[in-house]
Amino acid sequence: MSISERQQEIVDEFSLFDDWMDKYQHLIEMGKTLPLISPSEKTDDKLIKGCQSKVWLHAQLTDNEVVFTADSDAVITKGIIAILIRVFSKQPPEAVVKAKTDFIDEIGLKEHLSPTRANGLVSMIKQMKLYALAFETQLNE
Amino acid sequence: MSFDVAAIRADFPILSRQVHGKPLVYLDNAATSQKPQAVIDAIVDYYSRYNANIHRGVHTLSQEATDAYEQARIKIQKHFNIKKKQEVIFTSGTTHGINLVAQGFSNLLTSEDEVLVSALEHHSNIVPWQMLCERTGATLKVLPMNAEGTLAMEELEHVLSAKTKLVFVNHISNALGTINPIETLIEKAHAVDAAVLVDGAQACSHIQPDLDALDVDFYVTSAHKMCGPTGVGILYGKEEWLEKLPPYQGGGEMISEVTFEKTTYAELPHKFEAGTPNIAGGIAFGAAIDYLQQIGFDAIANYEADLLAYATEELLKIEGMKIYGTGPDKTSVISFNVGDIHPYDIGTILDKLGIAVRTGHHCAQPVMAYFNIPGTVRASFAFYNTKEEVDALVVGVRKAQMMLS
Numbered sequence: 001m002s003i004s005e006r007q008q009e010i011v012d013e014f015s016l017f018d019d020w021m022d023k024y025q026h027l028i029e030m031g032k033t034l035p036l037i038s039p040s041e042k043t044d045d046k047l048i049k050g051c052q053s054k055v056w057l058h059a060q061l062t063d064n065e066v067v068f069t070a071d072s073d074a075v076i077t078k079g080i081i082a083i084l085i086r087v088f089s090k091q092p093p094e095a096v097v098k099a100k101t102d103f104i105d106e107i108g109l110k111e112h113l114s115p116t117r118a119n120g121l122v123s124m125i126k127q128m129k130l131y132a133l134a135f136e137t138q139l140n141e
Numbered sequence: 142m143s144f145d146v147a148a149i150r151a152d153f154p155i156l157s158r159q160v161h162g163k164p165l166v167y168l169d170n171a172a173t174s175q176k177p178q179a180v181i182d183a184i185v186d187y188y189s190r191y192n193a194n195i196h197r198g199v200h201t202l203s204q205e206a207t208d209a210y211e212q213a214r215i216k217i218q219k220h221f222n223i224k225k226k227q228e229v230i231f232t233s234g235t236t237h238g239i240n241l242v243a244q245g246f247s248n249l250l251t252s253e254d255e256v257l258v259s260a261l262e263h264h265s266n267i268v269p270w271q272m273l274c275e276r277t278g279a280t281l282k283v284l285p286m287n288a289e290g291t292l293a294m295e296e297l298e299h300v301l302s303a304k305t306k307l308v309f310v311n312h313i314s315n316a317l318g319t320i321n322p323i324e325t326l327i328e329k330a331h332a333v334d335a336a337v338l339v340d341g342a343q344a345c346s347h348i349q350p351d352l353d354a355l356d357v358d359f360y361v362t363s364a365h366k367m368c369g370p371t372g373v374g375i376l377y378g379k380e381e382w383l384e385k386l387p388p389y390q391g392g393g394e395m396i397s398e399v400t401f402e403k404t405t406y407a408e409l410p411h412k413f414e415a416g417t418p419n420i421a422g423g424i425a426f427g428a429a430i431d432y433l434q435q436i437g438f439d440a441i442a443n444y445e446a447d448l449l450a451y452a453t454e455e456l457l458k459i460e461g462m463k464i465y466g467t468g469p470d471k472t473s474v475i476s477f478n479v480g481d482i483h484p485y486d487i488g489t490i491l492d493k494l495g496i497a498v499r500t501g502h503h504c505a506q507p508v509m510a511y512f513n514i515p516g517t518v519r520a521s522f523a524f525y526n527t528k529e530e531v532d533a534l535v536v537g538v539r540k541a542q543m544m545l546s
Contacts, residue, residue, distance in 0.1 A: 020161070020493055025544060052485045052501050054515070073515060074483035075545055076490075 003095050006087045007103040014107040023108065024076070031078035035085060037069040048123045053077045055124050059131035064139060065090045066132050070124070080104075080112050080121055088128055093139060096132035101125060144444050149436065149525050152177040156525060163495030166530045171315055171474055171521035172499055173365045174346055176429075180368055183428035187421045194417055196394060210420055213427030214410075220430045221360070222351045223377055227409035230376040230383070231418050235342040236265060238361030238376035239309075241413060242338050243269035245386030246307055252278030255304040257335070259321065260286040261314040264506050266340060270309060279306070286511060290317040290466035297329060305335040312344035316508045316519070317466025318474025320344075327357055336382060342366055342374075346523065347445060347472040349438040358382050364422065369429035373422030376413070383409050390415040441524045445473040448522050452531045459538055465517055473522035479538060482545050484518045490541035491518075496534055 001009070017023040037046065041058045048055040053074035060067050068089040072078045083104070088096050104113050113121055150156050153175045158165050167175060187209070193202035195210050211226075218226045232238045250256070256270050260283050274281045282300040285293045292310075301308070308330040313320050323339055330337045338359040341350060346367045352360050359382065363374040378386070388395055388406055392415030398405040406412045433441070452475055456462055461480035478484060488500030501516040502509040509516055520534055 021540075021544070024490065024493070028544060052516070053483060074485040076486045077483075 003087055003091055003099045010083055010086065011103055011106045020108075024079075027079035027083075027109070028075050029079075030082040030086075031075050034071070034078055034082040035069050035089070037071045041069070042071060048127055055081065055121065057124055057127055057131075059128070059135075061093070061135045061138065064092065066093050066096055066128075066135055068128060068131075076112070077121065080109065081124065083107075083109075084121075084125065084128070088132075093132040093136035097129055097136055144440050144524075146444070146525065146527055150527075152179070152432075153525055154178060154181070160495040160497070161493050166494075166496040166526075166533050168520040168522060168526065168530065168534060169497045169499050170346065170523040170526075171318075171343060171366075171519065173371065174368050174523055175525070176368055176370070177432050179432050180370065180425050180429045183425040184370060184421050187424050192421075195420055196411075206420055209424045209427075210418070213423045216427040216430050217375055220349065220434070221375075221377060222353045224353055225380055228377055228380055228383065230378065230410045230413045231423050232361070232374045232376050233372055233419065234363040234365070234374040235340055235361045238359075238374060239266060239338070239340065240269050241376055241389040242307075242359050242361075242378070242386070243273045244389050246273055247276050248387055249385070250277040250279045250306055253304065254279040254306045255282050255302070256280070257282045257284060257300055257305050257308045257330075259284045259292055259310040260507055260511070261290070261292060261317070261319060261321065262309075262311060262507070263315050263340075266309070266311065267507070280304075284310075286508070289468045290314065290319050290508070291468035291470075292319075292321055294322060294325065297326075301329060301333060301335070303333050305330065305333055308335050308337045309340070310337070311340040311342070312350065313341075313347070313472055314466070314508070315343045315474075316502075316517070317476050318343075318471040318521070319466050319468050320470035320472060322470075323357070324355065327355060331356070343472070343474075348442065352377055364426035364429060367429055368432055369426040370419075370422045373419045373426050375426075380409065383413070388412050388415070392416040394418075436524065444524050445522060448526060448528065448531065449473040449475070451528055452520065452522065452534070455531055455535045456538070459535065459542065461542070465512055465514075474519060475521075476517040476519045478514060478517055479542050480546060482542065484516045486545050487518050487538065487541045490544060491534070491537045494533070494537045494540065496537050498534075 014023060037056050037058045042056050046056045046058050048057055053072055055072045057070045068085050070081045072081055104110055155175050191202050191205040193206045195207040214226055214229050218229050223229055256274060256279055258267060258270050270281055284300050285296050287293045310321055310326055312323055327337045336358040339357050341360055341362040345362045358379050360377040365371040395407050395412050395415040396404050397407045463478050465476045484500040488498055491498055499519040
């Protein structure tokens with residue numbers, strides 16, 4: 001499934017909930033299914049600092065695809081990370097570099113990706129793309 | 142006069158708005174207070190009727206603006222019981238006042254000297270002193286805190302000595318709401334000839350400090366915490382200290398005579414007020430003081446104490462509730478966590494319910510490190526908050542707890 005197909009799938013899934021509480025409940029549940037970064041990788045150099053919550057991100061290239069694992073100390077942040085990983089992980093690096101994140105607005109979770117929110121998520125997306133770019137360069141060599 | 146909270150709330154236009162379709166419950170007063178119509182009107186009135194630059198013009202508007210601005214200075218002087226009006230320096234806020242004093246002490250300190258700060262500080266408040274110590278070679282000492290979130294006064298004799306030249310402490314801690322024993326600190330500091338600077342940013346919305354009686358050397362605060370506008374505050378300094386400190390910034394207003402060889406600085410307070418000040422802000426600060434005076438600080442203190450007691454009692458009924466800052470003297474601030482739920486998660490759910498609280502480390506990382514937590518949820522109450530709003534907070538926290546655990 002391509003990145004945009006995965007995004008559409010998530011948008012459809014969230015459209016089942018009219019109530020914000022149900023939507024958040026689903027987000028929190030998604031956070032619990034997050035492919036957690038292994039404790040040995042959860043080091044300070046994998047830490048993306050936000051003022052409010054911490055995010056750890058690890059990336060590796062497996063079979064020419066970027067594989068992301070991550071964690072956060074806040075559950076709602078973890079839910080958003082789970083969405084991003086479901087969209088971006090196990091995709092070709094080039095597709096990750098080019099991908100947009102507008103679908104988050106459609107789900108109604110836009111405020112979490114605001115650059116002024118200081119939860120580390122904006123930096124996380126930037127970091128995901130930087131990893132993807134590095135792997136893309138590596139593949140083209 | 143009985144305290145009519147409904148009438149008071151009607152003075153604040155913002156309190157009738159909705160957030161996410163729910164009535165706003167504003168419990169982030171320690172970050173900034175809301176503004177009554179009287180303060181908003183003072184700003185609009187200034188710009189609509191007599192906007193002009195002050196202190197220099199011969200024309201009517203300039204004279205009216207100068208009078209209003211200087212009138213505000215006198216209101217502030219009276220409010221804080223300051224002896225001389227030239228001891229009231231308008232600043233852009235608390236941080237500006239602190240930096241002005243820190244910069245001034247650069248010329249007065251040597252590598253033999255020490256500066257003492259409390260462990261309860263806002264971290265932005267620690268930085269100017271670290272910079273001062275870097276510039277002068279002086280040593281920065283810290284007065285520690287204890288588990289209740291109060292200053293460990295028994296440690297004072299180990300960190301305060303004849304070497305101490307300046308003591309810096311906040312009147313009330315922003316993260317925990319603890320009221321510090323500044324009277325004792327001032328007395329002990331003066332006994333070793335150290336000057337004391339008190340940060341009153343968190344205090345002045347709750348109490349009316351008597352600066353003459355306190356005998357403090359410097360005191361800083363911001364208008365926006367006390368129903369006034371952002372971008373304006375004051376530095377109080379004893380005249381002899383203000384005379385001793387060099388000017389902080391060069392520019393218009395702060396000079397009396399300029400040639401290329403030499404500039405003579407203006408008299409106090411203008412020596413420290415370079416450039417065109419925040420005229421509207423200063424005037425509106427005066428209006429905010431009038432407003433608060435009309436309600437009365439005794440009435441405010443009584444009402445807020447009631448609200449704090451009620452909120453504390455109700456919040457403690459929630460399973461897993463842990464309140465930080467449990468000293469006997471505190472203002473209407475409750476910093477808390479629920480079980481091991483991240484404060485950011487609670488704050489996010491509360492926001493969806495229209496409830497504004499602060500989450501995170503409240504710019505007091507040393508305080509959070511002491512308790513070994515990533516941060517707290519902080520609900521800070523003002524005299525315009527109600528018990529119904531406390532109830533809404535409690536319901537909101539329970540809802541968040543249900544969703545998040």
